[in-house]
Amino acid sequence: MTKDTPRQHGRQLPTAEELRIWRDFIETTDVLRSRIASRLQSDSALSPGDYAVLLALTEAPEQQMRSSELAAHIGWERSRLSHHLGRMERRGLIRRQECATDPRGAEVHLTAAGAEAFRGSTVPHLRAIRELFVDALTPEQLLAAGEIAAALRAHLDARQAK
Numbered sequence: 001m002t003k004d005t006p007r008q009h010g011r012q013l014p015t016a017e018e019l020r021i022w023r024d025f026i027e028t029t030d031v032l033r034s035r036i037a038s039r040l041q042s043d044s045a046l047s048p049g050d051y052a053v054l055l056a057l058t059e060a061p062e063q064q065m066r067s068s069e070l071a072a073h074i075g076w077e078r079s080r081l082s083h084h085l086g087r088m089e090r091r092g093l094i095r096r097q098e099c100a101t102d103p104r105g106a107e108v109h110l111t112a113a114g115a116e117a118f119r120g121s122t123v124p125h126l127r128a129i130r131e132l133f134v135d136a137l138t139p140e141q142l143l144a145a146g147e148i149a150a151a152l153r154a155h156l157d158a159r160q161a162k
Helices: 016-044 048-059 067-074 078-090 112-132 139-161
Strands: 064-066 094-098 106-110
Touching: 016 048, 016 112, 048 064, 048 067, 048 078, 048 094, 048 106, 048 112, 064 067, 067 078, 067 106, 078 094, 106 112
Parallel strands: none
Antiparallel strands: 064 106, 094 106
């Protein structure tokens, strides 16, 4: 095995050291996500789910997306997204309307209130990411974290395509 190629062990179980690293990775990631979510909620009253939806809509052409496209974009099941969008719609952050080209589908639109909530949450959210993630790592570690994330994503995408 070279430094640049992933290990190929087939069905061999992880070693005790590999399991220790796995648990450290997962447990630390869970704590990091929880703390960033808490900061987002306390700074802006948005949940991470709200932020994901608002970010996707903010970046979408005309600040709207079909609900099925939005679900795929943020990696949620359509039923989960539908329930979440109902809560966001009641708060005035988004609005849904029947799709003009397919009456079975819905388009999700960012409202002015949703755009304002997103804008108000962005700087505090980015500060939390800086403080809790970026500042904890050296520039080299940050690059390594990016490489690890890219390798994991490529591996998972390849396995899902099979």
